[in-house]
Amino acid sequence: MDFNLTEERGMLRDTLGRFLRDKYDHGLxxxxxxxxxxxxPDVFEGLAELGVLGALFSExxxxxxxxxxxxxxxxxxxxxxxxxxxxxxxxxxGGLIAEAGRTDLVEEIIAxxxxxxxxxxxxxxxYDQSHVTTSAKVDGDQIVLSGTKxxxxxxxxxxxxxxxxxxxxxxxDEAGISLFLVPSDAIGVTITDHVNLDSTSAATVVLDSVRLxxxxxxxxxxxxxxLLEASIARGVTALCVEAxxxxxxxxxxxxxxLKERRQFGVPIGSFQALQHRMADxxxxxxxxxxxxxxxxxxxxxxxxxxxxxxxxxxNMIGRVATLVVEECIxxxxxxxxxxxxxxxxxxxxxTMIDHLYGDVxxxxxxxxxxxxx
Amino acid sequence: xxxxYTEEEQAFRTKVREWxxxxxxxxxxxxxxxxxxxxxxxxxxxxxxxxxxxxLAQNWPREYGGAEWNAVQRQIFEEESCLANxxxxxxxxxxxxxxxxxxxxxxxxxxxxLPRILNGEDWWCQGYSEPGAGSDLAAIKTTAMxxxxxxxxNGQKTWTxxxxxxxxxxxxxxxxxxxxxxxxxxxxxxxxxxxGITVRPITLIDGDAEVNEVFFDDxxxxxxxxxxxxxxxxxxxxxxxxxxxxxITGVGFSTATLKALKSxxxxxxxxxxxxxxNPLFAARMAQVEIDLMAMTTTNxxxxxxxxxxxxxxxxxxxxxxxxxxxxxxxxSLMRRAFGPDAMPFQNDYLEGGDNLDALGPENAxxxxxxxxxxxxxxIFGGTNEVQRTIITKTMLGL
Numbered sequence: 001m002d003f004n005l006t007e008e009r010g011m012l013r014d015t016l017g018r019f020l021r022d023k024y025d026h027g028l029x030x031x032x033x034x035x036x037x038x039x040x041p042d043v044f045e046g047l048a049e050l051g052v053l054g055a056l057f058s059e060x061x062x063x064x065x066x067x068x069x070x071x072x073x074x075x076x077x078x079x080x081x082x083x084x085x086x087x088x089x090x091x092x093x094g095g096l097i098a099e100a101g102r103t104d105l106v107e108e109i110i111a112x113x114x115x116x117x118x119x120x121x122x123x124x125x126x127y128d129q130s131h132v133t134t135s136a137k138v139d140g141d142q143i144v145l146s147g148t149k150x151x152x153x154x155x156x157x158x159x160x161x162x163x164x165x166x167x168x169x170x171x172x173d174e175a176g177i178s179l180f181l182v183p184s185d186a187i188g189v190t191i192t193d194h195v196n197l198d199s200t201s202a203a204t205v206v207l208d209s210v211r212l213x214x215x216x217x218x219x220x221x222x223x224x225x226x227l228l229e230a231s232i233a234r235g236v237t238a239l240c241v242e243a244x245x246x247x248x249x250x251x252x253x254x255x256x257x258l259k260e261r262r263q264f265g266v267p268i269g270s271f272q273a274l275q276h277r278m279a280d281x282x283x284x285x286x287x288x289x290x291x292x293x294x295x296x297x298x299x300x301x302x303x304x305x306x307x308x309x310x311x312x313x314x315n316m317i318g319r320v321a322t323l324v325v326e327e328c329i330x331x332x333x334x335x336x337x338x339x340x341x342x343x344x345x346x347x348x349x350x351t352m353i354d355h356l357y358g359d360v361x362x363x364x365x366x367x368x369x370x371x372x373x
Numbered sequence: 374x375x376x377x378y379t380e381e382e383q384a385f386r387t388k389v390r391e392w393x394x395x396x397x398x399x400x401x402x403x404x405x406x407x408x409x410x411x412x413x414x415x416x417x418x419x420x421x422x423x424x425x426x427x428x429l430a431q432n433w434p435r436e437y438g439g440a441e442w443n444a445v446q447r448q449i450f451e452e453e454s455c456l457a458n459x460x461x462x463x464x465x466x467x468x469x470x471x472x473x474x475x476x477x478x479x480x481x482x483x484x485x486x487l488p489r490i491l492n493g494e495d496w497w498c499q500g501y502s503e504p505g506a507g508s509d510l511a512a513i514k515t516t517a518m519x520x521x522x523x524x525x526x527n528g529q530k531t532w533t534x535x536x537x538x539x540x541x542x543x544x545x546x547x548x549x550x551x552x553x554x555x556x557x558x559x560x561x562x563x564x565x566x567x568x569g570i571t572v573r574p575i576t577l578i579d580g581d582a583e584v585n586e587v588f589f590d591d592x593x594x595x596x597x598x599x600x601x602x603x604x605x606x607x608x609x610x611x612x613x614x615x616x617x618x619x620x621i622t623g624v625g626f627s628t629a630t631l632k633a634l635k636s637x638x639x640x641x642x643x644x645x646x647x648x649x650x651n652p653l654f655a656a657r658m659a660q661v662e663i664d665l666m667a668m669t670t671t672n673x674x675x676x677x678x679x680x681x682x683x684x685x686x687x688x689x690x691x692x693x694x695x696x697x698x699x700x701x702x703x704x705s706l707m708r709r710a711f712g713p714d715a716m717p718f719q720n721d722y723l724e725g726g727d728n729l730d731a732l733g734p735e736n737a738x739x740x741x742x743x744x745x746x747x748x749x750x751x752i753f754g755g756t757n758e759v760q761r762t763i764i765t766k767t768m769l770g771l
Contacts (some may be wrong), residue, residue: 001382001445002375003674069374143427255769272762277770279761283691290670291663297376312663367657 003293009073012055016074019050020081026342029084029199035283038157038193038201039084047085048112052078056091056192061098062106068237068296075238079245081344084200086154088242089117092164092235096179099227100218105160105181111148116160116234119149119182119205120228127358130174134207136165143217145180155203156193163207165224179224181216182207201290211350215327229303232311234251236357237299240292240317243353247285247324250346254278254328257335274331281327284320291316304373317359321350376670378449386449393457396422402458407585408739409723410581411460413538417493419460420467424491430467433475437483443680448528448624448672455625456579456632463535464492473560473613477601500544500563500587501610503529508759510545511554511607515589515671517546517561519596524548524561526569526592532753536585537574549604560606561596569593579646579742580720614755621689621754622672622696627665629743630703634658637710638668638737648710661702668699687767690760691702697750697757708744709739718742 005013023043032040047053055070057063065071071091078087090109092114098106108114125131134147145165152161161182169176184191188210193203219227258269258278270275295313298306325347329336336343354360378386402416404615407672423429424438431447433439442450446616454461460466467490475485489495507511515528526546544565549557569592574582601609638658640650648654675688708715714733719726732738749755765771 001378001673001677003375003677072374135414167711255771258771275765275771276758276761278771279694279764282768283695284763286671286691287664287667287695290667290674293374293376293674294666294670297374312666315660315663364656364659364663367663368655371659371662 003067005073009069012051013073013077014050015228016047016050016077017080019046020077020083024081024083026082026340026345030081030340032084033195033199036075038154039086043083043304044085045112047083047087047108052087053090053094053110053112055088056094057098057106057110061095062103062349063110067268068299071234071238072241072292075241076245079242079349080249081249081347082246082249086115086157086179088235088238089115089154089158091238092118092153092231093158093160095231095234096162096210097160097181098131098220100181102181114160114341115158116152116162117152117158118231119152119155119161119163120232121149121151122148123148127362128172129232130172130177130225132166133171133338134163134165134178136167136178137182138167138214138221139211141214142211143214144179145182145207145212147207149205149207152191152203154203154206155184155205156191160184161189161205162218162356163205164224164228165207169222174225176222177224177228178221179218179227180212181218182210182212186210186212196352198345198352200349200352212368229307232357233299233306236310236314239353239356240288240313242289242315243321243350244285246293246346246350246353247288247321250324250328250343250350251281251285253343253346254281254331259326259331261333277326277331281324284323284360288317288320304370308367308370309364311370314358315360315363315367318354320364321354322360325350375673377579378445379608382445382449385446386453389450389453390457392426393453393459396426397457398422399461401460404725405460407736408743409504409725412725413496413548415660416460416463416535417453417496417536420462420493422495423462429462429491430471432468433471433487437471437487438469441529444676445673445680447674451625452628453625455629458629461752463496465534465539465543466495469613470497473543473600473609476612477560477609481563481597482600486624495540496535496538498533498539498565500530500533500542500543500586502532502592504531510610511558513545513547513558515544515546516550517548517559518550520593522596523593524599526561526563526589526594528589530587530589531575531584533572533585533587534583536565536572536587537582538544541599545606545610548606552604555607557604558610559603560605561594562600563585563589563592563594567592569595576600578748580718580723581742581746583696583746586655621750622668622692623697623700623750624665624669624672625670627696627700627703630700630707631658631665633736634703634707634710637734641710641712643712647759654706654710657706661699661706664695664699664702668695671695686728687764690755690763691768693754694751694757694760694764700750701747704740704744704747708740711740715740 006055052074055065055074058066094109122133137144138215161184163180163182164177166176167178188208192202193201193224196202263267291313295309298309298334335341420429428440430439431442435441471490474486503513517524517526542565544561544563545558546561547557548559569590571588573586575584576582639647641648643651672692714737717732719738
């Protein structure tokens with residue numbers, strides 16, 4: 001047993017942490033939002049130069065990391081800084097693109113010159129991963145995609161989409177789903193973007209008889225679900241660690257405020273009613289950290305074991321994040337209700353994460369089902 | 374990062390598991406499985422078997438007859454013991470007093486007392502809490518006044534666990550009533566047979582008399598029975614409390630209880646199906662299982678650091694608060710799992726008598742008493758509120 005980071009990961013964490021403390025703050029997020037930009041291209045380029053994207057891929061795929069703990073190092077720092085840059089889409093789509101053997105594209109993703117994202121969600125699918133109605137019809141050497149994909153993260157900034165579509169079976173069947181690599185400028189693709197509650201950008205992607213060479217299919221026909229689930233497991237790991245970083249940031253802000261804010265002539269942190277609530281926040285964050293360690297350390301395990309940890313961690317993160325958000329706002333008082341104060345971003349991001357790829361209840365139910373299997 | 378036990382640690386686990394399978398008497402594990410109370414003879418038998426194997430005093434050095442295990446090994450032993458339904462070690466001698474004597478006792482004290490703890494000659498109990506000194510332990514009022522080469526002890530201790538069996542008690546006493554609270558306290562070893570000592574059992578909410586009041590009326594104790602320096606007892610007490618707290622997470626207990634809970638919920642019928650398939654109950658069980666999975670890792674993070682020589686500080690407070698909540702929740706679910714069968718209070722059965730089938734499954738009788746008993750977890754060894762205050766001061770800097 002060893003709960004310490006390797007030297008390389010420790011170095012990446014330190015450099016990345018320094019870079020973000022230097023470049024990122026709430027003011028930048030607000031400026032980006034005011035100017036209608038989804039993220040800061042300079043920072044994204046800087047992150048790529050630091051090797052942040054390379055750390056997400058294994059050596060086999062052209063990167064220098066790729067394990068659960070590599071994701072952990074990167075995303076905890078991103079979460080702590082509250083970045084808006086499209087790193088999560090690279091996890092969700094990048095692994096699948098690597099799976100397709102497109103090392104040329106992976107290289108571009110790692111270099112930060114191409115943004116790729118996963119276009120999987122659909123209206124009415126809620127958190128059911130196998131809910132796919134978008135159709136894929138074979139026509140000679142070509143494939144024709146039709147349907148609408150929703151909540152596509154950074155869809156409007158992406159040059160490449162990994163689209164899930166059904167070649168056979170009923171709406172909720174796992175069998176029959178395939179994955180396709182679709183350039184966002186393909187004829188018949190319409191992308192409409194919107195802003196999420198945490199200032200990140202997402203899009204609705206309409207595929208109107210998009211005709212592509214059949215070679216854009218990733219893996220075998222109708223057998224995409226397994227790949228998809230494994231990729232989402234990596235995405236959920238990234239999200240859980242990011243949430244951990246964001247919780248640490250919220251905790252730090254709150255602790256500073258408790259020491260500096262004075263009422264009744266004393267710092268409010270001297271009141272035991274507040275101290276004990278803060279102690280619980282700390283205890284629960286450590287529990288969340290353990291759940292994340294369990295997930296990162298089991299990401300390479302067989303499917304059932306891996307997915308049980310996915311659901312355990314996502315459930316734990318969802319519960320603890322809600323506690324941290326609500327307690328940190330309450331412990332601050334009125335100031336935490338303002339958009340101008342940095343806590344507002346972490347509160348919104350943490351809340352948003354519970355809505356991505358399954359919330360507390362969804363994953364509790366899934367954990368029960370997986371445990372019985 | 375590596376979540377897995379080393380090969381040595383896995384081999385150690387196998388060794389412990391095999392030894393338990395061969396040596397744990399069936400009569401004892403049955404009592405634990407059914408939640409029956411253990412007698413003095415039960416505990417003594419278990420201590421004797423462990424000592425014969427050299428595993429009773431787990432954190433003592435080998436030269437004193439200890440096992441010299443690190444924190445990870447002790448954790449593994451605890452898990453395996455709980456899963457095998459082994460009794461717990463009565464901690465007062467081997468786990469608490471032993472390390473204090475080793476750290477602060479005189480050579481004569483080590484040579485005299487340590488072997489007697491190992492061979493079971495002396496059963497120790499702890500004389501810390503008093504009616505007016507619970508969370509505020511340093512407020513103790515029991516006095517020990519010098520009279521030649523003796524101290525004369527007067528006062529009262531309370532919540533003295535298993536004191537009814539004890540031959541000796543280690544006590545915090547006030548030797549300088551004029552000094553500041555923490556500075557006038559000494560650490561005394563007192564023979565329970567000394568004239569002037571009265572033990573009165575306290576029957577608790579679960580019907581068991583696990584704890585006692587101990588009264589001291591002009592009890593003469595040789596000065597040679599003082600551990601360390603006069604008026605430095607608070608330092609030794611704090612040292613001991615750290616030892617007490619590291620083991621307080623109860624991950625082993627919780628793991629075994631969760632296993633028993635799942636098996637009970639699969640057997641108990643509710644609405645024409647096993648209770649384990651009732652979505653609400655299944656959700657409650659799953660929630661605490663997820664908490665325990667994380668807690669196990671939180672515990673290992675602290676334990677692994679401790680086994681590399683870092684003394685757990687406020688982390689043990691964190692483990693205590695969360696670990697006790699999980700244990701309490703599990704015993705609460707166990708009680709609810711039995712439904713109406715948790716209602717009969719079968720004291721005779723818990724004391725070793727036979728079950729009455731009409732009153733429910735054989736392990737139902739202990740569910741509610743155990744639930745009540747486990748309320749103590751968030752009270753003793755420093756209440757969870759005291760632990761939060763420790764966290765506030767040391768980890769949050771407030």
